[in-house]
Amino acid sequence: MIVEARLMVSPRMLERLSAYRRLLAKWIAEKRERIYSHELGALAGATPAQVRRDVMTIGFTGSPARGYDATGLLQRIGELLDPQEPVRVALLGVGFLGRAVLDYFSGRSPNYAIVAAFDVSSEKVGRVIHGVRCYHIEELDEQAREQAIDLGVIAVPAPVAQSVAERACRAGLRGLLNFAPAKLHVPPEVHVENVDLAVSLEKVAFFARHGSRRREVQS
Amino acid sequence: MIVEARLMVSPRMLERLSAYRRLLAKWIAEKRERIYSHELGALAGATPAQVRRDVMTIGFTGSPARGYDATGLLQRIGELLDPQEPVRVALLGVGFLGRAVLDYFSGRSPNYAIVAAFDVSSEKVGRVIHGVRCYHIEELDEQAREQAIDLGVIAVPAPVAQSVAERACRAGLRGLLNFAPAKLHVPPEVHVENVDLAVSLEKVAFFARHGSRRREVQS
DNA sequence: TCATGTGAACCGGTTCACAGCC
DNA sequence: GGCTGTGAACCGGTTCACATGA
Known part of the structure; x- marks a missing residue:
């Protein structure tokens, strides 16, 4: 018997998953098969720990020393984010x-x-x-x-x-x-x-004026 | 000697302040002078405690039993958010x-x-x-x-x-x-x-499909 | 050796709850 | 009585740090 886990996706996480997906597609288009959390993190502007935590949360798993299977991860994100029908x-x-x-x-x-x-x-x-x-x-x-x-x-x-x-x-x-x-x-x-x-423009102006050491993802 | 406090405005808070400002302008246009945290909160979709905390953070102060002076609060938010020149x-x-x-x-x-x-x-x-x-x-x-x-x-x-x-x-x-x-x-x-x-559309679709009991402010 | 998986610590932001005041 | 001001508790999300495995 399979227990469907009630994994919770926060808005922030959804934004990151979307970014991962975009970058994975590009990665695969470049014929690369495997990707490490630090690589994906660098591209997406997230820490490696964050990437690993996200991947874990959506129930995907990689392998130490070989990283994640790009195609599999892409697909898993799709399953999660894409609607069943248009x-x-x-x-x-x-x-x-x-x-x-x-x-x-x-x-x-x-x-x-x-x-x-x-x-x-x-x-x-x-x-x-x-x-x-x-x-x-x-x-x-x-x-x-x-x-x-x-x-x-x-x-x-x-x-x-x-x-x-x-x-x-x-x-x-x-x-x-x-x-x-x-x-x-x-x-x-x-x-x-x-x-x-x-x-949004007000935000840009404000944080451009006063500095902010804060990470941004999506408005 | 005046010590200029380094108050920190987070992006989320900036969004709320912007919303408060909009609502205060409307409030004043309706010739209302004073406003309670629960009133502003209801309009802005925030809890009264949140409003009070925000107001406190920006260094404005109301009075018990009479609430906040709408004009003064509006002005204080303006000082904070508006650039000194265009x-x-x-x-x-x-x-x-x-x-x-x-x-x-x-x-x-x-x-x-x-x-x-x-x-x-x-x-x-x-x-x-x-x-x-x-x-x-x-x-x-x-x-x-x-x-x-x-x-x-x-x-x-x-x-x-x-x-x-x-x-x-x-x-x-x-x-x-x-x-x-x-x-x-x-x-x-x-x-x-x-x-x-x-x-943003993906977010709407996702959270419309799966429920979310999460408060939203700005995308 | 180097990367993953993950419990635990941490952190910022939100909410609670109550003292103080009109 | 009902509201503000605010320390303290709380909560979700992020990061750390380390055990585990190729």
Whole structure:
């Protein structure tokens, strides 16, 4: 009988795993087969101990004196991070930022697809932008069910972000990537991830001014 | 004799302070003068204890039974976070994402100004986009000195991100906001802040799938 | 000998809990 | 009574250091 361990992945760790994966892919493309924790650590900006701890945590194992099998480790990370079937994403708000998001994700990964965009402007509704059809925000509910949409990317102006978020929750979306500079109040089962460009720039400026001896990974 | 305390602001705390500031401004706009830690906490998604600790850390003080003076607290946060003079920023890479960044920051804050953009495409070089002149990346060094540029926003494709970052460091920029999915290796005096849209979406997807009882603030 | 696996120590940040004050 | 200010406890995440194994 197999006991499925409830391994806990923290956001920070997820970021590192993602970085490891990227670097492992590059490593393998260079026809290297095995990798040591200190090598992967140097590339990813982490300590060897950190790498070993992460690898241990996800239940992968290397061998002393020969390091980790790059392919196997890559695969294990994939099993852990990649969804079982492609995630279907809605873009909410087709301004400049929204378009950049469309461009950024179009065809980038087989695991994530933006399948619909929503806006209120009659110039956009009905058009196809970057290969994605744009609907009126009123249609979110209907389209979300029809197209089995899982997640939403909020790229609308801050003042309407909360109302759009509520609409998204009502439509049954399970997670939101929020670019609007506003704290979203949503039911606890909906996961929100905030990306605030203004705050990010503020951080760079602040820590560039005052020194920081702190390691950075992802904003 | 005044001893200037070396108060340490962590990235997480900076994010919270930024959120407090936003909410305080709104609060004041509604003509409310005083605010309790539990009120600010509820708005910002933080515990009252956290708010009190933060306020204490930045050396501001309220009064029992009357809470904090909203205006005073707002001002104190401003003193701490805002640069003494406007920060001059260069945009490196004028693709869709770059344009979104230009749009996002144009006229948003008196404290941060994107003063120049750089690209390699002859279609863009020489043009003025969103009110910002676009130069060839070769001119970064010259323009950085001439225009006293402090920070850079990297919005170029991942394969060239490292070389652009190095160029930026050579040009004397003190901090980088990096949108490229690549770990930048730069001298320690240059602060890098990473914003990786793919990883952010991965995070949303992962934590929407598996539950997380973890508090989120900024990606 | 050199790298992994891992219990234990460590560290920074968060929360508790209560004294002090309006 | 209810809030702030804050030492102390707590907690999760990181690093150390060493036993183990190729």
